[in-house]
Amino acid sequence: MTGxxxxxxxxxxxxxxxxxxxxxxxxxxxxxxxxxxxxxxxxRFDWGDPATHPAALRGMDRIFLVPPTHSxxxxxxxxxxLAEAERLGVRRVVLLGSAVVLPNAPGALxxxxxxxxxxGWAVLRASxxxxxxxxPHPLGERIRRHGEIRTAAGDGRIGWIDVRDIAATASxxxxxxxxxxxxxxxxxxxxxxxxxxxxxxxxxxARTGRPVRVVRIGTDEQxxxxxxxxxxxxxxxxxxxxxxxxxxxxxxxxxTAVLDLTGRPPRSFAEFVQDHATEWAPRGSSGRRxxxxxxxxxAGRRG
Numbered sequence: 043m044t045g046x047x048x049x050x051x052x053x054x055x056x057x058x059x060x061x062x063x064x065x066x067x068x069x070x071x072x073x074x075x076x077x078x079x080x081x082x083x084x085x086r087f088d089w090g091d092p093a094t095h096p097a098a099l100r101g102m103d104r105i106f107l108v109p110p111t112h113s114x115x116x117x118x119x120x121x122x123x124l125a126e127a128e129r130l131g132v133r134r135v136v137l138l139g140s141a142v143v144l145p146n147a148p149g150a151l152x153x154x155x156x157x158x159x160x161x162g163w164a165v166l167r168a169s170x171x172x173x174x175x176x177x178p179h180p181l182g183e184r185i186r187r188h189g190e191i192r193t194a195a196g197d198g199r200i201g202w203i204d205v206r207d208i209a210a211t212a213s214x215x216x217x218x219x220x221x222x223x224x225x226x227x228x229x230x231x232x233x234x235x236x237x238x239x240x241x242x243x244x245x246x247x248a249r250t251g252r253p254v255r256v257v258r259i260g261t262d263e264q265x266x267x268x269x270x271x272x273x274x275x276x277x278x279x280x281x282x283x284x285x286x287x288x289x290x291x292x293x294x295x296x297x298t299a300v301l302d303l304t305g306r307p308p309r310s311f312a313e314f315v316q317d318h319a320t321e322w323a324p325r326g327s328s329g330r331r332x333x334x335x336x337x338x339x340x341a342g343r344r345g
Contacts, residue, residue, distance in 0.1 A: 045069030050108030115149030201232030
């Protein structure tokens with residue numbers, strides 16, 4: 043059997059990718075820590091348990107690779123997995139990397155470089171996820187519960203991207219590993235426009251009628267917030283420090299990669315908000331007050 047292994051197959055991007063690849067007739071193995079009992083293609087996969095890796099890899103010729111989350115150094119776990127993939131002759135690995143680089147975390151850069159160095163393998167450097175504004179992410183939880191965003195990024199902007207557009211791009215690269223749709227091995231994925239947290243709050247308020255205030259805090263307080271949400275102290279500090287870079291303008295970038303690879307433009311933040319308008323409604327509210335109809339989207343796709 044040949045087919046695609048989707049690690050993180052029940053996560054935000056993985057679920058959307060599985061749906062797209064299945065629609066294209068690609069045989070799949072859906073890997074996650076808690077596989078769905080109702081999916082015959084589901085398999086248990088845990089980065090912390092290398093014994094689960096061989097069964098997931100066996101027979102696969104392409105992989106969507108989601109490295110361990112909340113880790114500043116994924117290489118001790120992912121390195122041996124990639125070595126085994128190379129030994130088995132996997133033709134394509136598509137790594138879900140990040141355009142936002144954690145400070146003092148060279149392991150993520152080392153992982154991306156290793157994937158780029160292999161012919162036929164590719165790195166998706168995704169900007170910040172629009173879905174972070176939804177529950178259960180702490181940012182989305184705070185908007186829902188308190189109608190506020192607490193950020194150390196100031197007015198710094200980032201090219202927020204919808205994970206459905208990340209999945210669409212990955213699907214193009216994984217649908218047929220024998221086809222190289224782009225001669226690059228590194229793809230910066232962003233939405234169509236860079237936005238600050240105040241910009242995002244204003245769009246949510248305008249589209250849903252729910253006021254969202256922005257509270258400016260320091261990185262130490264943000265690190266404490268992340269740690270309170272369950273992150274390790276090391277990762278919480280690194281993630282909070284990312285907001286210093288956003289505030290300084292280092293992540294204010296927009297690319298055309300989604301359009302170049304899929305043939306359609308990425309979703310705007312306003313379209314994302316329209317699709318999820320009820321998610322920010324306070325408890326006991328229908329969440330429809332002030333919601334406007336979204337304009338029709340261009341749905342064309344190359345190929």
